[in-house]
Amino acid sequence: MxxxxxxxxxxxxxxxxxxxxxxxxxxxxxxxxxxxxxxxxxxxxxxxxxxxxxxxxxxxxxxxxxxxxxxxxxxxxxxxxxxxxxxxxxxxxxxxxxxxxxxxxxxxxxxxxxxxxxxxxxxxxxxxxxxxxxxxxxxxxxxxxxxxxxxxxxxxxxxxxxxxxxxxxxxxxxxxxxxxxxxxxxxxxxxxxxxxDIVGLEAAVALKNGYALGTALAIGLKNLCGDDGIAHVNSKASFFQQSVKEMDALLEIVGGTHKMIMYAAGDLDVTVAGGRSRSVGQYLGEGLSMKEITEKLAGQTLEAVVIATRTASAVKAMAEAGKIDAS
Known part of the structure; x- marks a missing residue:
């Protein structure tokens, strides 16, 4: 024991x-x-x-x-x-x-x-x-x-x-x-x-919170348009695969190995299925402002907002310094 x-x-x-x-x-x-x-x-x-x-x-x-x-x-x-x-x-x-x-x-x-x-x-x-x-x-x-x-x-x-x-x-x-x-x-x-591979694994599961926010936009957009009984999963799948592509590129940038993308993809899947990061993206897709979302989720830790903001700032800084392609 x-x-x-x-x-x-x-x-x-x-x-x-x-x-x-x-x-x-x-x-x-x-x-x-x-x-x-x-x-x-x-x-x-x-x-x-x-x-x-x-x-x-x-x-x-x-x-x-x-x-x-x-x-x-x-x-x-x-x-x-x-x-x-x-x-x-x-x-x-x-x-x-x-x-x-x-x-x-x-x-x-x-x-x-x-x-x-x-x-x-x-x-x-x-x-x-x-x-x-x-x-x-x-x-x-x-x-x-x-x-x-x-x-x-x-x-x-x-x-x-x-x-x-x-x-x-x-x-x-x-x-x-x-x-x-x-x-x-x-x-x-x-x-x-x-x-x-500490950097690769840690970066993989950190990034997924921001990309769960992005992927869940499709869920909010579907809700905004009304549910007609059809699954409406194509747009969510498109966001998901684009997220995996971008996370893989970012893993290379921070010094992780490509093998860690399996954890990023798996974690992205469970996070989009439910949780606070999904909620932020869903509410954005439904047209709520970040102020409204913060009030709606008062008292909850919004990790998705933190990592999305930090990663975006880092990518912009690296692009301005010529370290990566801005695209």
Whole structure:
């Protein structure tokens, strides 16, 4: 049995408690500064108000799920074997400043946070690289990441999911995978592939949020025109294939391998099928303004808007610098 501490009780981090708990590990779920209401609810009856799922009810002193607020994070980190970063892209700097310096020496970290940082010269940087460049002096922290087509509620419901874990030390990554890989009532449902292409995998799943917004425009346009009983899938498919083409080109630009396009395409598919990124694109297609959409989705993290804006800015900067063709 291992002890795994998840910092940030968002939907995906909370969904990961299912395979971890079922594999017999002690799970410590820590809320971010914005998660007090989530932790309060979990402590009362194990129900996650955002994931809309009940986490496991069986909790004992040495085996189960334990809930902590952010001011208890050091207690939750004490004696752990793995730290999971479960914050959204808006919490990247908070995690860097508040959590990374207090992760115990020798304990690896793996992240489910998706996105990239853009710089004025057009450079796009994935979060593991961003964190590694800013580690405290003499830090030996090893950073890994979880990526791929996996929605939190489907994982919670044990739908078959195939994801990628990335990091430079594949032996250590295999040890981390062993904590999560499932045999739930003799049926594996959480399938994990390993790669050392950190940039490619992280960029692939970050980009899909922006392209899910674009692809979902077709859904909104269909709704705007009225549903006559015909599927109206041609335009959505056209947006989808154009998205895959552009993501593949962008992967090459940022230094990833073309093999990672499989994760971008898979993640694009599940994100267009449902979720906040789809909602933004759908509402745009229906004619709503971004102001109206922001009000309509108040309180939800709009990752699609962040990555679409950052990628567009980066591409424009690279084109102006002559690094890429503007077309």
């Amino acid at each position: 291992s002890i795994v501490t998840l910092v940030g009780s968002g939907q995906m981090a909370s969904a990961l408690t299912f395979p971890l708990f079922e594999n017999g590990h002690e799970v410590r779920l820590v809320g971010s500064p914005l998660d007090d209401a989530v932790i309060d609810g979990l402590r009362e009856d194990d129900y996650h108000i955002n994931l809309t799922r009940t986490l496991h009810l069986t909790r004992t002193l040495h085996h189960g799920i334990h809930y902590y607020k952010v001011d208890e994070v050091e207690t939750a980190l004490d004696g752990c074997d793995l730290v999971i970063c479960g914050v959204s892209s808006f919490g990247v700097d908070w995690f860097l400043e508040a959590i990374i310096p207090i992760i115990p020496e020798g304990i690896p970290m793996i992240s489910v946070t998706k996105g990239m940082i853009n710089y004025p010269n057009g450079t796009l940087q994935v979060y593991p690289e961003y964190w590694e460049e800013r580690l405290p002096e003499h830090s030996t922290l090893e950073i890994y990441a979880i990526c791929g087509p996996c929605t939190a509620r489907d994982l919670s419901d044990h739908d078959h999911s195939f994801v990628g874990y990335c990091g430079l030390d594949l032996k250590k990554l295999a040890e981390i995978r062993a904590l999560f890989q499932t045999d739930y009532y003799h049926m594996d449902y959480y399938h994990i592939s390993l790669t050392d």
